[in-house]
Each structure stands twice: as C-alpha cells, then as structure tokens.
Amino acid sequence: MTTTSAATTRTPITTARTTAGAGTVFGVELRKLLGQTRTRVVATVLLVAPWIFILLVLHQDQLPLETLYGRYLKTTGFATPMVVLVTATQWLFPLIAAFISGDIFSSEDNYGTYKTILTRSVSRRAVFWGKVTAALVATVGLVIAIGASALIAGLVAVGDQPFITVGNLEVPSTAHAIGMVAESWLSVLPPLIGFASIAMCVSVLTRNSVLGVVVPVVIGLVFQMYMFLNAWDTVRHALLNWPMNAWRGLLDDPSYAEPFLRGLVVSAIYTAVALTIAYVVFHRRDIQEG
Amino acid sequence: MTGAREGEPVVSAQGLTKTYGALSAVDHVDLEVGAGDVYGLLGPNGAGKTTFMRMLFGLIRPDSGEISVSGVPVQPEPRRALAEVAGFVEAPRFYPYLSGRKNLELLGRLDGGLRPQRINEVLEVVDLFDRRDSRVREYSYGMVQRLGVAAALMRDPRLLVLDEPTNGLDPAGIRDMRNLIHRLVDTGLTILLSSHHMVEVDEICTRVAIMRRGRLAYDGPITELRAQAGRATRHLDTTDNHVAVEVCRGFAGVEHVQLDGPQIVFDADEATVERLSRELVHAGLGIHRLHAPTSALETLFFRLTEGGTGTPTDEEAAA
Amino acid sequence: MRHLRKVLATTVALGAVVVGASACTPDTTRGRVENDVPATFAHAYALSEQLQGHRPVTPDVTSTECHSSVNTKQDSQPGSWGCDLSYTVDGKKKDVSLLVLIDQLGCYQASNTDNRNAMITDASTGAQLPDPKVGFDGCFDVYDNRTNTSNR
Ligand SMILES: Nc1ncnc2c1ncn2[C@@H]1O[C@H](COP(=O)(O)OP(=O)(O)O)[C@@H](O)[C@H]1O
Numbered sequence: 001m002t003t004t005s006a007a008t009t010r011t012p013i014t015t016a017r018t019t020a021g022a023g024t025v026f027g028v029e030l031r032k033l034l035g036q037t038r039t040r041v042v043a044t045v046l047l048v049a050p051w052i053f054i055l056l057v058l059h060q061d062q063l064p065l066e067t068l069y070g071r072y073l074k075t076t077g078f079a080t081p082m083v084v085l086v087t088a089t090q091w092l093f094p095l096i097a098a099f100i101s102g103d104i105f106s107s108e109d110n111y112g113t114y115k116t117i118l119t120r121s122v123s124r125r126a127v128f129w130g131k132v133t134a135a136l137v138a139t140v141g142l143v144i145a146i147g148a149s150a151l152i153a154g155l156v157a158v159g160d161q162p163f164i165t166v167g168n169l170e171v172p173s174t175a176h177a178i179g180m181v182a183e184s185w186l187s188v189l190p191p192l193i194g195f196a197s198i199a200m201c202v203s204v205l206t207r208n209s210v211l212g213v214v215v216p217v218v219i220g221l222v223f224q225m226y227m228f229l230n231a232w233d234t235v236r237h238a239l240l241n242w243p244m245n246a247w248r249g250l251l252d253d254p255s256y257a258e259p260f261l262r263g264l265v266v267s268a269i270y271t272a273v274a275l276t277i278a279y280v281v282f283h284r285r286d287i288q289e290g
Numbered sequence: 291m292t293g294a295r296e297g298e299p300v301v302s303a304q305g306l307t308k309t310y311g312a313l314s315a316v317d318h319v320d321l322e323v324g325a326g327d328v329y330g331l332l333g334p335n336g337a338g339k340t341t342f343m344r345m346l347f348g349l350i351r352p353d354s355g356e357i358s359v360s361g362v363p364v365q366p367e368p369r370r371a372l373a374e375v376a377g378f379v380e381a382p383r384f385y386p387y388l389s390g391r392k393n394l395e396l397l398g399r400l401d402g403g404l405r406p407q408r409i410n411e412v413l414e415v416v417d418l419f420d421r422r423d424s425r426v427r428e429y430s431y432g433m434v435q436r437l438g439v440a441a442a443l444m445r446d447p448r449l450l451v452l453d454e455p456t457n458g459l460d461p462a463g464i465r466d467m468r469n470l471i472h473r474l475v476d477t478g479l480t481i482l483l484s485s486h487h488m489v490e491v492d493e494i495c496t497r498v499a500i501m502r503r504g505r506l507a508y509d510g511p512i513t514e515l516r517a518q519a520g521r522a523t524r525h526l527d528t529t530d531n532h533v534a535v536e537v538c539r540g541f542a543g544v545e546h547v548q549l550d551g552p553q554i555v556f557d558a559d560e561a562t563v564e565r566l567s568r569e570l571v572h573a574g575l576g577i578h579r580l581h582a583p584t585s586a587l588e589t590l591f592f593r594l595t596e597g598g599t600g601t602p603t604d605e606e607a608a609a
Numbered sequence: 610m611r612h613l614r615k616v617l618a619t620t621v622a623l624g625a626v627v628v629g630a631s632a633c634t635p636d637t638t639r640g641r642v643e644n645d646v647p648a649t650f651a652h653a654y655a656l657s658e659q660l661q662g663h664r665p666v667t668p669d670v671t672s673t674e675c676h677s678s679v680n681t682k683q684d685s686q687p688g689s690w691g692c693d694l695s696y697t698v699d700g701k702k703k704d705v706s707l708l709v710l711i712d713q714l715g716c717y718q719a720s721n722t723d724n725r726n727a728m729i730t731d732a733s734t735g736a737q738l739p740d741p742k743v744g745f746d747g748c749f750d751v752y753d754n755r756t757n758t759s760n761r
C-alpha cells in the first residue's frame with residue numbers, strides 16, 4: 001500500500017461508456033480457451049496423432065481393411081485423412097465438440113466468474129453469442145486443423161499418388177484430390193456444430209463442467225450405438241451421426257448429395273433447438289453462485 | 291450520459307423483494323444512496339445484504355419492487371443502468387489459470403476498451419503490481435480480494451459496491467483493505483459497503499442501513515445513529531481501583547458502577563468519559579485501561595438485529 | 610388432461626408414421642445392391658490393372674444377382690449378402706462370386722469368395738498391396754428410388 005495518486009487521478013467520465021458486444025466476448029473467450037493448458041495439450045495430441053498413426057501403419061504388413069479407405073493407406077497419401085475421418089466421425093468428433101463446448105458455459109459456474117463478467121459493460125445476450133461463436137470457431141478450427149495435419153502426414157509419409165474415390169475410381173489431379181479431401185472434411189461441420197450446440201445446451205442446463213462434457217459424449221455414444229443397430233432406418237437418418245457420413249455420397253461415382261443436403265436440415269434442427277433452449281435458460285437464470 | 295442530477299439518488303430501491311421458498315431474503319426494502327455517500331449496509335450473516343447487492347448488479351431478478359441506478363431501472367437490461375457501477379458480491383472471483391494482469395486485461399476488454407496503463411495503475415493502488423504476472427491460483431485470499439477492488443476501480447466507477455470486503459481476511463489483510471477503502475473514500479467516490487462489523491461501518495461510513503432478516507431496521511446518517519445509541523458499557527482499570535470506584539460513583543452521568551474483579555464496570559456516554567478520565571488523573575490515579583468492549587453502536591446494532599442486548603463475540607471485541 | 614391426450618395422440622401418430630415409413634423403405638434393398646456392386650467392381654478391376662501398370666481396362670458386367678443371407682424373405686437389410694456377377698473383359702466371359710458385407714450406413718466390403726487375399730505389386734512404388742479387384746469397398750445412395758427388391 002504505497003501510492004494513492006492513481007486512485008485520485010480518476011478520469012472524469014464525460015461520455016456514455018462504450019459497451020462490449022458479442023465480438024469482444026468472442027475474442028475474450030478465445031483467449032481464455034487458449035490460456036488453458038488442457039486445451040493446448042489436447043489440441044497438440046490430436047494434431048500429432050495422425051502422424052503416429054500413419055507411421056505405425058507403414059511399419060506393419062497388415063492394413064485396417066475393415067475401415068473404409070484402410071486398404072488404400074499404402075497406395076496413396078490421400079487415404080490417411082480419409083481413414084482418420086472415418087474413425088473420427090464415430091466418436092472423436094462428438095468428443096471434441098463436447099470437450100470444448102461442454103465447458104464454455106459451465107466453467108464460469110465452476111470458477112464462480114459469471115458475476116465477474118456480468119458486472120462489466122456487457123449484456124447477457126452478447127456473452128451468450130460471444131461464447132457460442134467462440135466454442136464453434138474453436139471446435140471447427142480444431143477439426144479442420146486435424147484434417148490438415150492428417151493430409152500433410154499422408155502426403156509426407158506415403159506420397160501424392162492419385163486419390164481413389166469411394167466408387168474406386170482414380171483421381172489423377174492432385175488439386176482435385178485435395179479438393180475432395182477438403183470437401184469430405186468440411187461436410188462433417190454441420191453435424192459437428194449440432195453436437196457442439198447440444199454440448200452448450202447441456203452446459204447451460206447443468207451448470208456443471210463434468211456433466212457438460214460427459215452428457216453430450218453419452219448422447220453421442222447412444223446415437224452411435226443406434227447407428228449400428230439393425231433398427232428403424234428412418235430414426236437413424238434423424239440422428240446427428242448420420243450426416244457425419246454424408247461425404248461418402250459426395251465422393252462416390254456417380255456422386256449423390258442427398259444425404260448431405262438432408263443432413264444439413266437435420267443438423268440445423270438440432271442446432272436451432274439446442275441453442276434456443278440454451279439462450280432462453282441462460283438469459284433468464286439468476287447468478288446465485290460465486 | 292447517465293450521470294445523476296444534483297440531489298438525485300445514485301441507488302434507489304423501492305419495495306425490493308426476493309424470496310427463496312418461504313424465506314424472504316430481501317423483504318420490501320426501500321433505500322436510497324445519495325451521490326458522495328459512503329453508505330454502510332450492515333447486518334449479521336443471512337440478513338440479505340448480498341441478495342440486495344446481487345439485485346443491484348442485475349445478477350438476480352427481484353420478485354417485486356424495483357431498483358434503479360442514477361434513475362435508470364436495472365431490469366430488464368442491467369447494462370445501461372450499471373454503466374458507472376463497479377464492485378463485487380461475496381468473494382471476487384477470477385480465472386485461476388490466468389495471471390492477475392491477464393484477468394484485468396480480459397475484463398477491460400469487456401468494459402468496451404482496454405487501457406494497459408490503467409491496469410498498471412489500479413494494480414499499484416491495491417499493491418499487487420509486483421505480483422501482476424503470477425497466476426491468480428497462487429494468490430492469497432487477501433490478494434484476490436484486493437484484485438477484486440482493482441478490477442472494480444478499472445471501470446472508473448461513480449458507484450463502488452463492496453460486499454463484506456474484509457470478510458475472511460487475516461488481521462493484516464483487514465488493515466490493508468480498510469486503509470484502501472479509506473483512501474478511496476477520500477477520492478469522493480460514492481461507496482456502498484456491506485459489513486457485519488458495526489465498528490468497520492462506524493469508522494468509514496457516513497450513512498448506514500441496518501438489515502435484519504431481509505428488512506431494514508434502521509436507515510439514516512451515522513451521526514443520528516450515534517446519538518440514538520447513548521451510553522456504552524465501559525471497563526476501567528487504574529492504579530487503585532478502590533479509590534477510583536468512589537470517584538466514579540460520585541460523578542454525574544456515570545451509572546451502574548460496579549467493582550467487577552480486577553476492573554470497574556460502568557455506563558457512560560463519550561463526553562462524560564472524557565471528563566471522568568481528567569477527574570481520575572486529578573485524583574492522582576494512573577489509568578491502566580479504559581475502554582468500551584462493546585461500543586454503544588454495537589450495543590444498539592445487536593439490539594436492532596437480534597432483539598436482545600447482545601453479547602459481543604471475541605472477534606467483535608477485538609475489532 | 611385434454612391437452613395431454615392430444616400430445617399422446619400426436620406422439621403415437623408420429624411414431625406410426627416413422628415405423629410405417631421405415632418399414633416401407635429399408636436402406637439396404639436388393640435393387641441398390643445389384644446396382645452398386647457391379648459398377649464398383651468394374652472400377653476396382655480397372656484400378657487393379659492400372660496400379661499394376663497394365664492397360665486400365667474396365668470390364669463389362671453382363672449379369673448380376675444378389676441375395677441377402679440374413680433376410681432371405683425380403684432380400685433387404687444390412688449384413689451378409691452374396692452376389693454372382695458375369696462380366697466380359699477383352700472379349701473373354703468370366704464369372705465371379707462376391708461376399709458383400711453391408712453396414713448400417715449403406716456401405717459395404719466386397720470380397721472374392723475364392724481368392725480374397727490376392728496381392729499385387731504397385732508398379733510405381735513397388736509396394737505389395739491387396740488386390741482391389743478381389744476386395745473392395747463401396748457405398749450406395751439410400752435415398753435413390755431403387756427401393757424395389759430387384760433391379761429387374
Ligand atoms: N440461492 C439461494 N437459495 C436459497 N436461499 C438463499 C439463496 N441465496 C441466499 N439465500 C438466503 O437468503 C438469506 C440472505 O442471504 P444473503 O443475502 O447472502 O445474506 P448476507 O449477505 O446478509 O449474509 C439467507 O438466509 C440465505 O440463506
């Protein structure tokens with residue numbers, strides 16, 4: 001306790017205070033995510049994993065034939081991001097969505113910091129949408145980065161031999177091949193956003209970081225179990241895991257976009273319902289804790 | 291500009307009520323904090339002080355009644371009313387995995403603009419500048435509390451709201467926090483401060499409201515409260531208590547004189563005690579100790595909040 | 610109470626529609642399998658030749674017959690299927706029997722029942738690869754109109 005001068009040189013406020021919008025909250029949330037060691041560790045592990053995977057495969061005689069594109073892992077480097085995609089759609093993508101989005105609201109409950117941010121010049125609406133966009137951008141960014149890492153791993157470790165479509169046709173053009181890999185990875189983003197929205201909804205409802213992550217993962221696993229059940233196909237088409245596989249149609253010969261387009265609608269419905277519930281609950285809630 | 295007109299209250303609550311089930315945490319509270327007031331919200335634990343402040347900050351919604359700041363109602367959109375309000379309820383909270391400076395930086399952005407120089411200034415004020423790059427996880431309780439004050443000052447508020455800022459601090463922390471508040475008072479800030487220590491409020495505040503089970507038991511200038519308080523019980527120990535007790539018994543305004551073991555106990559107001567002490571010295575007595583273990587205000591406080599005469603706890607006697 | 614009954618009725622109706630719809634249009638139909646397997650086989654055959662450095666020749670599949678070994682009555686549903694193909698390549702007529710394992714996503718692994726582990730040498734890299742024409746993967750569109758039980 002040395003100086004009092006700073007406290008007394010308070011600048012008089014002559015104009016109305018500027019307020020922060022969702023864009024500012026977005027920036028702050030991204031900084032907070034990146035400031036967390038666990039986010040950085042998990043992101044690093046996920047980016048390195050495809051490299052370890054393809055190097056292990058190249059040192060074995062066996063190929064994972066039971067996985068789509070597994071038989072072409074040694075034929076073309078473009079098969080690496082495809083095998084990673086096939087594997088990741090089953091459980092990793094819902095897990096990534098839950099990991100980032102399932103914590104973005106409940107971590108404030110966890111740290112008791114809602115009162116800290118909501119007593120600044122920022123509305124609840126801005127906090128909500130800033131957090132939502134930060135979670136979605138981080139989730140989508142991480143998935144795209146994993147795809148890029150897997151593609152580079154394949155090209156470096158195996159080579160840029162012609163891509164082979166789902167219909168078993170060769171694609172001689174490298175640019176075209178990269179385009180197809182990118183197309184397939186981008187096509188999982190709508191359902192990924194759906195999973196992230198469910199995670200945020202759970203996060204808002206439970207106010208608990210563990211449940212915020214675990215519940216969406218369990219939902220994803222239950223969906224996934226249904227996917228492999230010989231049960232009503234129509235129900236399966238309404239699950240978020242279904243559009244995760246729509247790229248198979250886009251890369252087939254001849255290609256068909258209907259699974260992707262229907263998947264867009266399914267994903268949009270999940271996203272809209274989850275975020276609407278989350279928004280209403282978040283906007284009305286009392287900040288009692290902390 | 292949301293600035294108050296001359297004479298318009300900074301905070302104004304009318305019939306403010308919040309219930310939890312059958313419990314009325316805040317029960318029809320009418321309260322006004324004027325510009326420049328250092329306003330003490332006094333009450334024992336569970337009186338409803340924090341609940342009141344949460345409603346002031348728009349963190350929870352009142353069940354009925356209204357609270358406004360500089361004439362702007364807090365609900366339904368708190369942001370506009372609270373443009374020039376800063377502070378914290380209960381213990382301030384920060385992101386433990388970030389440094390104190392980084393925390394302030396993020397909060398500065400949420401205020402609509404970041405001035406790195408201001409962050410350093412407020413860190414200096416609360417004496418945390420040297421620890422600015424340590425993670426908040428490594429801060430002591432008192433340091434987090436001071437960071438809370440820094441975070442509030444960073445907003446250059448017109449109204450500073452502090453909820454039991456000395457609660458949970460060790461004696462050194464309490465001393466530092468009180469000194470800090472004294473300095474802030476000198477800057478002319480309007481301050482709303484809650485406490486369950488009468489002494490603390492008596493020392494700092496110009497106006498006081500005493501809360502009891504959600505209701506206001508008293509609201510007015512601290513001087514009026516002192517006048518109401520009247521006599522306090524005093525303890526006296528001198529070089530010769532047998533002589534002293536006779537001096538006291540014969541002194542106008544001193545009542546209920548008793549020789550109680552090693553000390554003399556009596557009731558008197560402040561002016562009388564002043565004259566009495568001179569008289570004792572004049573009678574050739576040396577005074578070892580003359581004090582009021584429970585101040586008159588405290589006695590009144592306990593009467594108002596508990597409905598009894600009340601006995602001070604050790605903590606309060608020490609304060 | 611009336612409200613509740615309405616909700617219940619709607620739920621039952623919706624459920625019935627879902628069940629009805631799914632009962633009418635299974636994802637895996639004989640029509641879709643018999644359309645996709647021969648086309649993908651032809652591509653895989655050409656790919657095999659190309660990888661070995663031969664002239665990429667696409668066989669002409671002249672007949673296909675597929676049956677489910679799980680649901681023999683309706684010839685639908687994922688699981689194990691058998692396909693018999695006749696094709697001509699360079700004027701020579703050949704037959705092939707494929708075991709087709711179909712999953713719930715409308716994708717399958719097909720393998721030659723006689724010779725499923727054949728390997729080829731990649732002419733460009735020299736690596737040993739499983740021969741695409743004796744084992745290949747494929748997917749079919751579960752939203753197309755081939756919902757009949759046969760492609761004929
Ligand atoms: N979220 C809550 N749920 C139920 N009761 C509460 C809640 N918050 C406060 N209370 C009750 O309201 C009363 C006032 O609490 P509070 O405002 O924290 O008192 P103070 O700050 O004066 O100690 C207490 O009896 C407390 O138990």
Ligand SMILES: [Mg+2]
Nearest residue numbers: 339340380454
């Ligand atoms: Mg409290």
